[in-house]
Amino acid sequence: EAQVTQNPRxxxxxxxxxxxxxxxxxxxxxxxxxxxQDPGLGLRQIYYSMNVEVxxxxxxxxxxxxSRKEKRNFPLILESPSPNQTSLYFCASRxxxxxxxxxxxxxxxxxxxxx
Amino acid sequence: GENVEQHPSTLSVQEGDSAVIKxxxxxxxxxxxxxxxxxxxxxPQLIIDIRSNVGEKKDQRIAVxxxxxxxxxxxxxxxxxxxxxAVYFCAASQRNTPLVFGKGTRLSVIA
Numbered sequence: 001e002a003q004v005t006q007n008p009r010x011x012x013x014x015x016x017x018x019x020x021x022x023x024x025x026x027x028x029x030x031x032x033x034x035x036x037q038d039p040g041l042g043l044r045q046i047y048y049s050m051n052v053e054v055x056x057x058x059x060x061x062x063x064x065x066x067s068r069k070e071k072r073n074f075p076l077i078l079e080s081p082s083p084n085q086t087s088l089y090f091c092a093s094r095x096x097x098x099x100x101x102x103x104x105x106x107x108x109x110x111x112x113x114x115x
Numbered sequence: 116g117e118n119v120e121q122h123p124s125t126l127s128v129q130e131g132d133s134a135v136i137k138x139x140x141x142x143x144x145x146x147x148x149x150x151x152x153x154x155x156x157x158x159p160q161l162i163i164d165i166r167s168n169v170g171e172k173k174d175q176r177i178a179v180x181x182x183x184x185x186x187x188x189x190x191x192x193x194x195x196x197x198x199x200x201a202v203y204f205c206a207a208s209q210r211n212t213p214l215v216f217g218k219g220t221r222l223s224v225i226a
Contacts, residue, residue: 058213108156
């Protein structure tokens with residue numbers, strides 16, 4: 001089954017404690033991205049990657065890091081989480097490289113609370 | 116960069132009525148306009164999309180229209196059912212650029 005898998009689904013952490021949210025896709029998609037969803041603000045892109053070892057900032061990259069060492073994985077790293085990063089996070093993947101205007105497949109989401 | 120405005124932010128309709136959600140975009144180079152449905156506790160899922168060389172597209176009770184001159188596109192849901200209740204997002208992009216989403220519309224279908 002084609003899917004994007006995020007882990008964990010729920011996470012409560014304390015300010016300053018480094019964390020990683022994993023994302024994996026099994027569709028051999030080139031394009032992967034991270035979004036955060038906040039009430040009234042919709043889906044805002046944090047970082048995206050058009051292929052292995054290629055990453056770019058989205059609209060709200062401050063406080064986040066990503067890496068794309070393998071095609072299937074695109075982890076989101078919060079080096080020093082703060083309460084304003086409390087949000088619902090989604091990973092998404094799309095077929096890319098010349099066919100960029102294609103369906104984006106989303107993971108189930110990770111609800112992060114930073115206290 | 117691209118900016119997508121979506122209205123209304125909330126919409127309540129009676130079961131069986133139609134629902135219309137409208138979006139405007141700013142970048143005339145955008146050529147791909149998908150609509151996503153997000154059910155409670157799930158990630159957004161594509162329900163229909165349209166490309167700039169097409170003015171209208173239908174899939175059963177769902178249709179999308181695009182007006183390139185005015186830079187707006189709309190989602191039409193006919194004969195609404197309770198299972199249509201969800202948050203709907205429009206988005207726009209051009210080749211090799213990320214999807215830019217509207218802020219979403221929470222649709223409630225009242226039985």
